[in-house]
Amino acid sequence: MQPTAPGGKLIPVLPNRNRKGPTKFDSPHIAIWRSLSELSSEAYNQPVGDHGLIACLHCDLLQRLPDLAPGASARCPRCNKELWRRREDSLNRTLALTLAAAVLYVVANSVPMLGLTIVGRDASTTVIGGAKHLWDNDQQIVAILVLFTAVIAPALQIGLMLAIVLAGRRERPPRWVGALLRHHPTTRIWSMIEVMMVGVLVALVKIADYATVIPGVALFVLWVLVFLLAAMQAAFDSREVWEKIQWADEAQRPAAGDGMAKEPA
Ligand SMILES: [Zn+2]
Numbered sequence: 001m002q003p004t005a006p007g008g009k010l011i012p013v014l015p016n017r018n019r020k021g022p023t024k025f026d027s028p029h030i031a032i033w034r035s036l037s038e039l040s041s042e043a044y045n046q047p048v049g050d051h052g053l054i055a056c057l058h059c060d061l062l063q064r065l066p067d068l069a070p071g072a073s074a075r076c077p078r079c080n081k082e083l084w085r086r087r088e089d090s091l092n093r094t095l096a097l098t099l100a101a102a103v104l105y106v107v108a109n110s111v112p113m114l115g116l117t118i119v120g121r122d123a124s125t126t127v128i129g130g131a132k133h134l135w136d137n138d139q140q141i142v143a144i145l146v147l148f149t150a151v152i153a154p155a156l157q158i159g160l161m162l163a164i165v166l167a168g169r170r171e172r173p174p175r176w177v178g179a180l181l182r183h184h185p186t187t188r189i190w191s192m193i194e195v196m197m198v199g200v201l202v203a204l205v206k207i208a209d210y211a212t213v214i215p216g217v218a219l220f221v222l223w224v225l226v227f228l229l230a231a232m233q234a235a236f237d238s239r240e241v242w243e244k245i246q247w248a249d250e251a252q253r254p255a256a257g258d259g260m261a262k263e264p265a
Pocket of ligand 1: 057078
């Protein structure tokens with residue numbers, strides 16, 4: 001029987017094989033959730049069912065990904081761009097690199113990065129200490145940028161990756177891994193330790209004539225961390241984790257899809 005809206009109008013039933021219409025057996029909180037879904041104007045498109053189908057990001061050609069051996073890559077037949085490379089032992093390698101990056105990150109922010117000796121006076125600072133000096137010298141915007149791009153964003157990048165990889169190794173990863181996967185590229189974009197390091201090198205060269213510069217342990221650790229973060233990203237195969245959490249998207253979609261049954265105004 002076709003369901004009706006509160007006004008008595010008929011709601012068109014969509015050909016959704018997963019859709020479970022509201023029933024009198026719904027518990028109160030499910031009924032409220034269904035009502036909210038119907039008020040929402042959001043709707044999910046239905047996937048084609050063939051998860052090997054993808055569109056090329058460069059030329060939009062729709063194509064089917066083959067089963068790849070570890071280390072092999074799939075290329076677009078029209079524009080020859082690499083669409084996907086199956087990383088070898090991606091989760092384990094990424095986990096090892098992420099743990100190493102986490103240790104180096106803690107060291108880099110705990111020990112001095114630079115020491116200066118000017119006319120007999122010594123001074124040394126950490127990365128966070130450098131941001132604080134900038135703040136104290138009325139450079140608040142630069143201080144916030146340094147703190148965010150060299151301290152907070154790398155911490156988020158490492159932390160999210162660690163959570164994704166640890167959860168992704170499970171047989172059935174939890175649903176929140178999808179949210180982390182969507183937000184992780186943002187932390188990668190804002191993590192700019194290498195930019196800060198280039199800035200520090202330029203400053204060192206300029207100041208070398210006036211003061212004795214003593215490079216701290218953190219300076220070397222940060223350079224290693226730059227390459228370690230790049231290796232961590234290169235080893236990670238997000239498609240492998242997306243395939244594992246497919247069940248969560250499918251479980252969520254029918255509930256949101258019920259919003260499509262809203263009567264057009
Ligand atoms: Zn293409």
